[in-house]
Amino acid sequence: xxxxxxxxxTVKATAIRDEKASLAVLEALGFEVxxxxxxxxxxxxxxxxxxxxxxxxxxxxxxxxxxxxxxxHSTTNILLTLCSMCxxxxxxxxxxxxxxxDAAYKLDSYLTDEPKxxxxxxxxxxxxxxxxxxxxxxxxxxxxxxxxxxxxxxFYGCFLLRPREVAIDDPEDPIVIEEIMIRLGADPVDYxxxxxxxxxxxxVRTPQHVWDRVKDIVESAxxxxxxxxxxxxxxxxxxxxxxQKKRKAELKGCELPILYVSExxxxxxxxxxxxxxxVRSILDKMVGSRE
Amino acid sequence: xxxEKVGVFVCHCGRNIxxxxxxxxxxxxxxxxxxxxxxxxxxxxxxxxGQNLIQEAIKKYGLTSIVVAACxxxxxxxxxxxxxxxxxxxxxxxxxxxxxxxxxxxxEDPYEATEKAIRLVWSTVNKVVGNQPLEKVKSGVVKxxxxxxxxxxxxxxxxxxxxxxxxxxxxxxxPTIGGRMAQLSETFPTLDCAQCILTPKMAExxxxxxxxxxxxxxxxxxxxxxxxxRVKIRKKPRYVDIEACNMCGECEKVCPQVVLDKDFNRSxxxxxxxxxxxxxxxxxxxxxDAEHCYGxxxxxxxxxxxxxxxxxxxxxxxEEIIEVEVGAIIVATGYDLYPKEKxxxxxxxxxxxxxxxxxxxxxxxxxxxxxxxxxxxxxxKVPKKIAFVQCVGSRDLQHLPYCSRICCMYTAKHAxxxxxxxxxxxxxxxxIDIRAGGKRYEEFIMRVQTESHVRYVRGRVSKIVQKGxxxxxxxxxxxxxxxxxxxxDMVVLAMGIVPNTKEIAEILRIPIDENGFLQELHPKLAPVxxxxxxxxxxxxxxxxxxxxxxxxxxxxxASKAVxxxxxxxxxxxxxxxxxxxxxxxxxxxxxxxxxxxxIEMTPEAARVVEVACEGCGTCVASCPSNALSLANYEPxxxxxxxxxxLVQASAPKVIE
Numbered sequence: 001x002x003x004x005x006x007x008x009x010t011v012k013a014t015a016i017r018d019e020k021a022s023l024a025v026l027e028a029l030g031f032e033v034x035x036x037x038x039x040x041x042x043x044x045x046x047x048x049x050x051x052x053x054x055x056x057x058x059x060x061x062x063x064x065x066x067x068x069x070x071x072x073h074s075t076t077n078i079l080l081t082l083c084s085m086c087x088x089x090x091x092x093x094x095x096x097x098x099x100x101x102d103a104a105y106k107l108d109s110y111l112t113d114e115p116k117x118x119x120x121x122x123x124x125x126x127x128x129x130x131x132x133x134x135x136x137x138x139x140x141x142x143x144x145x146x147x148x149x150x151x152x153x154x155f156y157g158c159f160l161l162r163p164r165e166v167a168i169d170d171p172e173d174p175i176v177i178e179e180i181m182i183r184l185g186a187d188p189v190d191y192x193x194x195x196x197x198x199x200x201x202x203x204v205r206t207p208q209h210v211w212d213r214v215k216d217i218v219e220s221a222x223x224x225x226x227x228x229x230x231x232x233x234x235x236x237x238x239x240x241x242x243x244q245k246k247r248k249a250e251l252k253g254c255e256l257p258i259l260y261v262s263e264x265x266x267x268x269x270x271x272x273x274x275x276x277x278x279v280r281s282i283l284d285k286m287v288g289s290r291e
Numbered sequence: 292x293x294x295e296k297v298g299v300f301v302c303h304c305g306r307n308i309x310x311x312x313x314x315x316x317x318x319x320x321x322x323x324x325x326x327x328x329x330x331x332x333x334x335x336x337x338x339x340x341g342q343n344l345i346q347e348a349i350k351k352y353g354l355t356s357i358v359v360a361a362c363x364x365x366x367x368x369x370x371x372x373x374x375x376x377x378x379x380x381x382x383x384x385x386x387x388x389x390x391x392x393x394x395x396x397x398x399e400d401p402y403e404a405t406e407k408a409i410r411l412v413w414s415t416v417n418k419v420v421g422n423q424p425l426e427k428v429k430s431g432v433v434k435x436x437x438x439x440x441x442x443x444x445x446x447x448x449x450x451x452x453x454x455x456x457x458x459x460x461x462x463x464x465x466p467t468i469g470g471r472m473a474q475l476s477e478t479f480p481t482l483d484c485a486q487c488i489l490t491p492k493m494a495e496x497x498x499x500x501x502x503x504x505x506x507x508x509x510x511x512x513x514x515x516x517x518x519x520x521r522v523k524i525r526k527k528p529r530y531v532d533i534e535a536c537n538m539c540g541e542c543e544k545v546c547p548q549v550v551l552d553k554d555f556n557r558s559x560x561x562x563x564x565x566x567x568x569x570x571x572x573x574x575x576x577x578x579x580d581a582e583h584c585y586g587x588x589x590x591x592x593x594x595x596x597x598x599x600x601x602x603x604x605x606x607x608x609x610e611e612i613i614e615v616e617v618g619a620i621i622v623a624t625g626y627d628l629y630p631k632e633k634x635x636x637x638x639x640x641x642x643x644x645x646x647x648x649x650x651x652x653x654x655x656x657x658x659x660x661x662x663x664x665x666x667x668x669x670x671x672k673v674p675k676k677i678a679f680v681q682c683v684g685s686r687d688l689q690h691l692p693y694c695s696r697i698c699c700m701y702t703a704k705h706a707x708x709x710x711x712x713x714x715x716x717x718x719x720x721x722x723i724d725i726r727a728g729g730k731r732y733e734e735f736i737m738r739v740q741t742e743s744h745v746r747y748v749r750g751r752v753s754k755i756v757q758k759g760x761x762x763x764x765x766x767x768x769x770x771x772x773x774x775x776x777x778x779x780d781m782v783v784l785a786m787g788i789v790p791n792t793k794e795i796a797e798i799l800r801i802p803i804d805e806n807g808f809l810q811e812l813h814p815k816l817a818p819v820x821x822x823x824x825x826x827x828x829x830x831x832x833x834x835x836x837x838x839x840x841x842x843x844x845x846x847x848x849a850s851k852a853v854x855x856x857x858x859x860x861x862x863x864x865x866x867x868x869x870x871x872x873x874x875x876x877x878x879x880x881x882x883x884x885x886x887x888x889x890i891e892m893t894p895e896a897a898r899v900v901e902v903a904c905e906g907c908g909t910c911v912a913s914c915p916s917n918a919l920s921l922a923n924y925e926p927x928x929x930x931x932x933x934x935x936x937l938v939q940a941s942a943p944k945v946i947e
């Protein structure tokens with residue numbers, strides 16, 4: 001299946017690990033991924049005030065370019081996103097355009113240098129593609145190396161789940177990452193902080209809030225027996241990594257490695273070459289010790 | 292019709308009508324109507340003087356019909372019909388033209404308003420000349436009442452009707468009457484023990500010669516109408532003979548099957564497959580839970596049968612369908628708590644020590660699984676710190692938009708009782724605001740807050756998480772504006788309440804509101820009547836209410852039912868649908884659409900049960916063969932009314 005792909009800035013920079021693993025996993029599952037031509041930053045946050053639409057201009061511009069790419073490369077209308085925030089922002093902008101005629105008119109007026117937005121794309125996060133287009137059982141079939149007994153704490157963060165209109169799963173009780181982990185042979189940990197916010201952009205102005213939250217999240221995951229945390233959000237991954245360093249003293253040795261869901265998939269599929277050596281060695285140590 | 296002599300009486304209603312409508316001109320114009328022989332206006336037609344004036348005119352001019360142009364017929368049609376009857380005129384030859392609510396009150400331009408009044412009156416005169424003189428419809432009454440639901444509302448209603456000397460059939464789906472109230476520990480604001488005040492009433496029902504109780508039973512079909520309902524009841528097998536069982540309990544001792552007590556003790560403890568829900572259950576007899584018993588229908592186990600000295604157990608007991616006729620029905624089907632599973636953020640189902648309000652009632656009840664000692668479900672420890680969360684599901688647009696009304700009070704009661712059971716414990720109540728609008732309710736809240744030192748925190752709880760053997764309540768204190776975290780041993784969720792009405796509303800064809808509660812006839816002036824004549828509502832099935840209000844409403848419903856049962860016959864408006872048998876194809880569309888169950892299909896044609904018909908016209912509009920019509924709303928009359936409304940203005944408007 002030929003699908004469109006919007007990487008976003010972070011995935012091309014700090015989270016390149018996630019891209020490498022995700023694209024390799026999708027290829028193994030039979031997808032041909034076409035990157036949107038001339039994509040730009042999504043804006044990274046969708047502002048909620050109703051009286052301004054300016055922050056929807058960039059994501060809609062990207063969506064227009066995705067539509068052009070679609071015609072040019074005759075792909076399906078599925079637009080893949082890896083980053084939770086990009087997924088959130090693109091879906092929110094698309095919703096705004098489709099449900100608010102006044103906003104759509106304003107956006108059209110800003111975007112006279114592009115073809116008109118047709119709104120024909122189906123924006124899907126990596127996890128949605130795995131759940132809805134691939135199916136858990138097909139994932140299971142591809143597993144070459146079981147993550148037997150690996151205690152995985154899923155961290156959804158907030159952008160995958162909120163607001164309800166763009167949530168990829170039940171915001172209060174999400175299950176998609178756990179379902180995938182079970183298919184990889186791992187043992188998901190049900191801990192209460194898995195759908196909490198990591199603190200997000202507060203890391204810029206009031207980082208201590210973020211470090212406090214990270215401490216609570218990691219501590220809880222650890223208490224419930226987790227050996228590592230997986231996420232799909234580059235900002236969550238960054239905050240969790242940094243927070244553990246900043247709160248090392250309070251955490252008293254209960255720090256956990258932070259990996260992407262895609263990395264566990266790639267590892268289970270036996271695609272060692274797409275993984276960073278550190279990631280591979282972490283997993284080798286954890287999984288290997290049980291073999 | 293050529294003999295018709297119509298009199299028109301135009302009311303000023305003080306300045307209400309005359310302030311806008313030129314009533315004199317209406318009188319002058321209507322005199323031009325070919326059937327109008329007399330017309331006049333008066334300041335207040337509904338006054339004794341006005342009524343007298345109409346009576347005199349009827350006699351003096353030999354009027355055959357009258358039209359009163361005044362307010363809405365819902366206000367005074369009965370008044371003027373009585374006036375007409377006193378003057379020897381058939382009351383159905385009286386019509387009202389509403390020139391107040393539909394004209395003077397909603398228009399400002401006197402000229403236009405007067406023009407409209409003339410048309411409205413003219414149109415009403417056109418109708419009244421086509422009216423047939425009718426007689427009220429009469430039918431007999433079955434002197435028996437059906438009460439659906441054996442909770443406190445159903446119990447009260449059954450007792451009231453029975454004490455008025457009428458037979459009552461009380462239908463309850465569970466093995467005992469008593470309902471939710473039987474599960475409660477104490478009741479607010481007086482702190483009476485719930486069972487102490489409920490069980491005497493249950494016992495009274497049990498021994499009342501006029502009340503027949505059907506437990507494990509459900510109403511499955513209702514046909515007929517007020518005064519003459521035909522009801523089918525499905526009675527599930529109990530497997531134990533109520534008369535023979537002497538409650539010795541030997542059967543329970545030998546029963547090998549241990550089952551989670553999901554109903555009465557809300558999964559906090561276990562019972563056997565043969566059990567009694569609670570010691571004071573009515574009827575006072577054991578019951579077999581067929582779902583979990585090994586021996587039902589097969590006698591594979593039969594341990595209980597072997598030990599029963601009374602020979603009361605029959606493992607081959609079968610379902611029965613009982614048919615009864617009743618004159619009136621009271622619906623009191625009560626409520627359930629909103630499913631906690633729907634509120635994932637509070638961790639119900641994940642954390643054993645997050646419980647709902649009814650579970651808490653069982654935990655502190657002396658008949659409960661812990662014998663009234665408060666111990667938390669997970670490890671049996673006494674919770675030293677406890678949080679009560681109000682408005683769980685209620686007043687939440689993602690769940691229930693309405694206020695469940697009882698939670699503020701029962702949470703205060705819970706906190707109070709907690710402090711009595713655990714004097715050194717700390718109790719937190721998280722609330723949006725406190726609604727204590729009942730007699731001595733506010734005083735009770737004050738008592739709990741001050742005397743008992745319960746900490747009331749104004750703010751909603753965002754999430755409950757478990758950490759070790761503690762629960763952490765994340766909330767916001769909206770008075771300080773700060774997020775807070777409280778570590779507690781146990782959390783009680785004050786779940787919103789949802790009605791049990793889905794099936795019964797369909798069977799009785801009572802409309803339900805957007806939240807599933809049974810719709811009353813009028814929210815203020817007819818709160819216990821349903822739109823179906825002879826069907827009355829009591830308790831939470833109609834809307835959230837506490838025990839006090841449920842009992843009051845049950846008594847009101849009973850008195851409404853008695854009003855019907857005490858009559859020798861039912862009399863009602865004859866403005867009903869009629870069937871032209873020659874045109875009817877028996878397709879049955881009308882019978883399905885009739886909101887009042889007033890149409891029966893006979894082998895020849897559809898038949899209107901006149902006593903049930905409300906004259907709404909739904910069937911008339913739906914009939915594909917035009918076989919139905921409505922008395923005094925014949926097509927000819929309607930078209931003549933429309934014609935009058937659509938004529939040119941009687942005089943060109945003067946432009947000033």
